Amino acid sequence: MVGFLIRxxxxxxxxxxxxxxxxxxxxHLFPGGAIKxxxxxxxxxxxxxxxxNLYGFNRPFYVQYLKxxxxxxxxNLGFSPKLNLAVSTEIGNALPKTIVLVVLGTxxxxxxxxxxxxxxxxxxxxxxxxxxxxxxxxxxxAPVFFVGLILVEWFAVDTHxxxxxxxxxxxxxxxxxxxxxxxxxxxxxxxxxxxLWSRYMRSSTLDNLVQDFVRTARAKGAGERRVIWVHxxxxxxxxxxxxxxxxxxxxxxxxxxxxxxxxxxxxGMAFYQAAQNVDYESLLGFTVLATVATILGNLIADVGxxxxxxxxxY
Amino acid sequence: xxxxxxxxxxxDLGLEPSTKPRGMLVRGWxxxxxxxxxxxxxxxxxxxxxxxxxxxxxYTTNQVNTNLLLYMCHPSGSxxxxxxxxxYDELGRLMIGGQTSLEVGLAAAGVSVLFGxxxxxxxxxxxxxxxxxxxxxxxxxxxxxxxxxxxxxSVIFHPSPLVxxxxxxxxxxxxxxxxxxxxxxxxxxxxxxxxxxxxxxLPMRSVVRHxxxxxxxxxxxxxxxxxxxxILLLSGLGFLGLGIQPPSTDWGSMLASALTYMQGGNYxxxxxxxxxxIILVCIAFNFIGDALRDAFETRLQRR
Numbered sequence: 001m002v003g004f005l006i007r008x009x010x011x012x013x014x015x016x017x018x019x020x021x022x023x024x025x026x027x028h029l030f031p032g033g034a035i036k037x038x039x040x041x042x043x044x045x046x047x048x049x050x051x052x053n054l055y056g057f058n059r060p061f062y063v064q065y066l067k068x069x070x071x072x073x074x075x076n077l078g079f080s081p082k083l084n085l086a087v088s089t090e091i092g093n094a095l096p097k098t099i100v101l102v103v104l105g106t107x108x109x110x111x112x113x114x115x116x117x118x119x120x121x122x123x124x125x126x127x128x129x130x131x132x133x134x135x136x137x138x139x140x141x142a143p144v145f146f147v148g149l150i151l152v153e154w155f156a157v158d159t160h161x162x163x164x165x166x167x168x169x170x171x172x173x174x175x176x177x178x179x180x181x182x183x184x185x186x187x188x189x190x191x192x193x194x195x196l197w198s199r200y201m202r203s204s205t206l207d208n209l210v211q212d213f214v215r216t217a218r219a220k221g222a223g224e225r226r227v228i229w230v231h232x233x234x235x236x237x238x239x240x241x242x243x244x245x246x247x248x249x250x251x252x253x254x255x256x257x258x259x260x261x262x263x264x265x266x267x268g269m270a271f272y273q274a275a276q277n278v279d280y281e282s283l284l285g286f287t288v289l290a291t292v293a294t295i296l297g298n299l300i301a302d303v304g305x306x307x308x309x310x311x312x313x314y
Numbered sequence: 315x316x317x318x319x320x321x322x323x324x325x326d327l328g329l330e331p332s333t334k335p336r337g338m339l340v341r342g343w344x345x346x347x348x349x350x351x352x353x354x355x356x357x358x359x360x361x362x363x364x365x366x367x368x369x370x371x372x373y374t375t376n377q378v379n380t381n382l383l384l385y386m387c388h389p390s391g392s393x394x395x396x397x398x399x400x401x402y403d404e405l406g407r408l409m410i411g412g413q414t415s416l417e418v419g420l421a422a423a424g425v426s427v428l429f430g431x432x433x434x435x436x437x438x439x440x441x442x443x444x445x446x447x448x449x450x451x452x453x454x455x456x457x458x459x460x461x462x463x464x465x466x467x468s469v470i471f472h473p474s475p476l477v478x479x480x481x482x483x484x485x486x487x488x489x490x491x492x493x494x495x496x497x498x499x500x501x502x503x504x505x506x507x508x509x510x511x512x513x514x515x516l517p518m519r520s521v522v523r524h525x526x527x528x529x530x531x532x533x534x535x536x537x538x539x540x541x542x543x544x545i546l547l548l549s550g551l552g553f554l555g556l557g558i559q560p561p562s563t564d565w566g567s568m569l570a571s572a573l574t575y576m577q578g579g580n581y582x583x584x585x586x587x588x589x590x591x592i593i594l595v596c597i598a599f600n601f602i603g604d605a606l607r608d609a610f611e612t613r614l615q616r617r
Contacts, residue, residue: 011450011453014450015450015453015454015457016454018450018451018453018454019454019457019458022454022455022458023458026463026466026467026470027466029470137597137600137601138593138597140542140596140597140600141542141546141592141593141594141596141597141600142589142592142593142596143546143549143550143553143566143569143589143592144550145550145553145570145573146549146569146589146592146593149573150589153585248459249456249457249458249459249460249461252459252461252462256461257550257553260553260554271462271465272465272554275465275466275469275556276469278469283462283466286462287458287459287462287463287466290458290459290462291457291458291459294456294457294458294459295457298457
């Protein structure tokens, strides 16, 4: 176990190293280079030369890279000249709001997706199974922004049940104080994830239903309810934990579209605005942060899998 | 009864039942064809392709010049689905936009699956430190949230359909590579692959002639899902204003421009047709993918 942990963490560090090179290189692909993106298209050659020298963009790529990594390691995510704000401050403002949306949406989607997936597996090929399958295929196939806007059309514009915009409060407390405005964004965000969990739960429950331990439990006289919710369910849940860790990129993407649709001031919105302003320091900072979160998520999922499932030995 | 008749008819004609081992593709197709939902989906996809690529021949519309006299005109005999905010005929636009969506979707899936397959097969076949290095690169690619990469790339490169294909493929091939590498790891221990090595065949020959053809099931299934995902990604970028730029369009961009008018009136003909087109095409590809997975992986083994 310890050996596995060390090897796995070593891998993550290598991956992190490659990721920073890829991201840093990608940002330098901006037309005219990062400096042009920073000072704007109207800068005179003298100004360009001045800022190029000031920020060290005339140094070799590896020198710039090492300097940037050095800053990262000391916790400095960069400074956004467009917003005149440290990127870490920017993240500090936006991240808690995204976490509110992501946690609420993930919990809601799990609350529906997991039990309904089990139900579908137990009653497979029934009418209920077909209807729920149809709904989850819809969740897979409908663009997040379309779902969001249709919900706005139906529940905000036509019927005025919910407000059409997300809570716009500056703090997390202000956002949570307006739960009615949170409903549509959370539902929009949860819909795609619901499809993922319910499909997964259905197929993994189907797999587990024919396992030996289920037959043993039945032979020992366990009732159907106990067989499903204690024996099968616990085994299927292990794979959901892994899936949760692996789906962080999807979680980030879903949050981005939801935030843009509802004008919700979280990380996705900030990233989108940074992309439009060609604010490359923010883009770099956000991407690195999201990537670290993904790598950590994968690591925790792998380790969690080994801990939760006693059959897994590395 | 029908089976006996067919056998008798075959016997009358002097035909022997074929004993030639049938290829994986033929057997896969047989299982696939039993799934009515998947067959219907396939028919729908073909119908959509005909609609988008042959439709403009029969339903000619002006998709080049804007005509503000037709601003948001309601559906009528001359404009079956009305017009949009620039006076383009909506049904004609649906065909033009569909061409882009389907082209980019199919091509992006093709490019990423082709590249991912070769990469994964080489990595898995060669093994050792090269495999470790190649897979860490894939891990790295998979850890950067794809949507962020795609947004950054489409800000850097001004997106034309061709550029979009490569931007989406850059993000998508990592997953394919990892999957095919796993498949290759199990294939390379088979006798027929080892035989190539024993008689001195080059690694490339094993990969191209033996590993890839035997992983064809996984590859096709992956490609099918990739088409749906690419169409969705393209539409998402269209919504963000980073996708295909006017005067070209795709279903996502059509939807995005329609949505700006959503709260101003009931322009249902601008919102629902492209939205439903995206959803139905993606559902169809997902159904096909699921059926193919069944065909190649599970039920195939029972035969």
